[in-house]
Amino acid sequence: MRFLATFVSCLVLLLTLLATPSRAEMVLHRGNGSEPETLDPHKSTGEGESWIEMDLFEGLVTADALGRVVPGAALNWTISEDRLTYTFHLRPDGKWSDGTRVTAGDFVFSWRRLVSPATRSRYAFFLWPVKNAEAVSKGQMPPTAMGVEAVDELTLRVTLEAPTAYFISSLQHHSTFAVSQANLKRHGDDFVKPGKLVSNGAFMLAEAVPQSHVKLVRNPHFHAAAEVALDAVYFYPTENREVELKRFRAGELDVTYDLPDGQIAWVRQNMPADLRLAPFFSSYWFNINLRNEPWKSNPDLRTALSLAIDRQLIVDKITQAGEIPAYAITPPGTDNYVAPLPEWARWTQAQRDAKARELLAKAGYGPGGRVLEVEILFNTSENHRKIAIAIDSMWRQKLGVRAKLVNQEWKVLLQSRAEGKFQDLVRGGWIGDYNDAYSFLSLFMSDVQGQNHSGYRNPDYDRLIRAAASEVDATARRQLMQRAEAMLLSDHPVIPIYTHVTTHMVSARVSGWQDNIRNLHLSRYLSVVR
Template identity: 40%
Template sequence: MPAFAADVPAGVTLAEEQSFTYRTLDEFSSLDPQVVEDVDGSNIVRDLFEGLYNQDADGNLVPGVALSHEASADNLTYTFTLRDNAVWSDGTPVTAGDFVYAWQRAVDPELASPYAWYMELMSIENGAAIVAGEMEPSALGVSAPDDKTLVVNLSKPLPYFTKMVTHATTFPAPKWVIEEHGAQWTRPENMVSNGAYVLEEHVPKERSVRVRNENYWDNESTVLETVTTLVIGDDAQGLTRWRAGEVDMTDIPAGQYPALAEEFPDEAFALPRLCNYYFNFNLASGPEAFQDVRVRQALAMAIDREVIVDRVLQGGQFPAFTFTPAATADFEVPGVEMASMTQAERDAKAKELLAEAGYGEGGETLSFNYLYNTNEAHQQVAIVATQMWKQKLGVDVTLENQEWKVFLETRSAQNYDMARGAWCGDYNEASTFLDLLTTDSGYNDAKFSNARVDELMTEAKSSNDPQPLYTEVEQIVAAEMPVIPIYHYSTNVMLSDAIQGWPMNNVEQNWYSKDLYRVAD
């Protein structure tokens, strides 16, 4: 067995077959770094492509294509030095120009990247104007004075800028391949990538297979030969396949973590995760009743979050009264009035507010549709929440579920009354959550607009101590209630003890197959 440079402890016997197979709920949104918008797709893209920096098992930055960077005294210019041994899977050297091309592509209105707004958040010079169609992509503040130097100019200092370059949107793209194949460039037979793996097979809604990229600069340290993603749209079936040894990892069905942790103490995990779960009100074209803040407050108060996390999900989730999770780096959860009330007090206040708004007993019956993407846990949360509304407030809710890609399109197009929302941090800082509630955010699906929130979030970007600003934003959101925070995630998975190297301490749960390995039985 060869010696590996990866973190395989001395004395560990590796399995003969180095493979990892895991289950995912839905087909991913895309394998194009500048187009992908979901967590499952990003997990695959991180294997196929490599950005300037990666993350280690604790979520710290480690070199990727970039070896290092320097910031100017005013923190407006970042100069990245790229390694000279990074090449694409076809043998072409990876250059700073590949990043320039990718970043210009991400902001180009012609591509209509769902993450174009992320490049705006990075405060790259002229980014916002280009996304708005007011300037050409070539005006973006990114340049390559030579093949191994990438220079980024910001419009204002951003303390967490380097944290943002581990995100897929910022990964390089092979211009020559995209120009030849257009939208078909991500097919296995066409794709050229620069990560530790290449795409060998993709059967939509069934499976995706990636194999080691022999041209990857650190290929000698890679242990896993093959990584397979299986699309299994049912949590219970996923667990059955895990028990049969057909998959190494799967999500735990809602409510089953306690029993599985007892049965498989070394393979059932509940890990804090940088994600929130919430309900969006459609404030743009939803029911008239949703324009009344009393209605929104009443619906938020009547939900017993303890019941949802302790009895329905049972996986270590945290009841949420603020949008930003407590696991976020350097963030203190602010006090909001609703959090300090008992559930009985919330229920009484909810009835009072709804009656004031003209609904409930002696008034009109409030009715609306709730949209979620197909999944047993989402369905259970929806059923429990709507039962609480019905029993406590007399509200009639019709449930509607859609397959993931259709759901994303429907929600984005505002074709819903209320819809499930969830967000996993793109980087570990509170702005990755609170920016979603600014007027211009691409993922502000509630279409909430508050000038003070916009002002505070702009100010926070260059503040040495943004916590007071974030506290005020959270308090405004708690008062206005454009979204109803339900809970903050924990990662609930069954992971075979044969698979080692998982980044248990990375709250973003950004993982790289190149860091994993399979041990012998």
């Protein structure tokens, strides 16, 4: 009888399982801007790549659904009384996607790789607060001199040069992520390819087809795998925003990377439920190449071009998503900080135009002087092209300045901009990697290679920013950065245009999307119902 009862129970269970339909695979389709430059977290620079990398990898800290800093690969950490030593305790269940353990040694290896001159990372400066890291990145000391050590397999000790208020927040950035030391040594530069890449985030790399898509699949070894709803995520590079919107309307995309400026009014009217507009910790500007004349020795000329741009007109008539005209580098919403606006920010546009003509004439250009011709370089995008056209029109009408518009594909522009290989102006800007003014102002230090796109060099500015980096008093630190930004704005190495808002289309099928000022939306927090 016992055998019969067991047999009947097993038969019932089998019939139940057969009668229960298998769960359909849950897949999210995301628009992702430009073609990824690389998926090597120590070498990539674009926002689209970082979105993929934040799904693939997990740093010591990560972001929650609201973009706030929370523990990641490190379960917790302690900070010494003098604020110079950070001890991170890694998760005992932290694993790479091949099932091997994530160790403190992996972070030591990765951080040394980031700052090594051989890596040529444009983000090496992110770890300059670590003892000797700056000297290592400048080739003055070996990577082993860096103040990072594995106390044991799961304990990472980091020693800083000086107290650094933003240090923990900065570790959310993809450049500080660890890669598997064993895997990189096994595959060399090919370690980022599908079938070879080993990662410790919520997803693994399954496919990377140029000009088509990047496919990620759920990582079963991720410490919070049980909380991840998605089975797969597709990222589609789509530089043409009009095409991306059409794909969304056709149901091919669940989330767009951006929206074409010219379609925002239509979307507001016809698809308001899917439109997501939110403040963004990001500024849009143009870098002026101070390596070249006439810009190098003529701040009046740089200022004239900036004054003649009607920023309010650009955000009202072109971008139309609620952007805020910018007259400074750091955006509104920066913690413990208010940007020092130049005097002319409070003028009318007519007053700015009059001053621009005066400065242009002073520099020897305009009516009765030389004709100024300016090349504006931007990455291929209808949004960027429209802004460049508007600026060209303003300069021609007000100053008689002629602009030549040149566009490059994203990867090419990144290289041109980083190496200073542009004639006059290049489309630039920045997305704050952590909510602190230092994230923006540190870009203009004279020795930040690859990110100081204007080639700005001012020793007094450098001293103020370095002092702010190690200042522990919040008020004194804010004042140092405000003095530095005022100096930067007076020197005019860049032309601020506006503060961004995020513009996404998010399907009603998607759950878990939370608007936030950092515009961070890790796929591990999302789900989708077909």
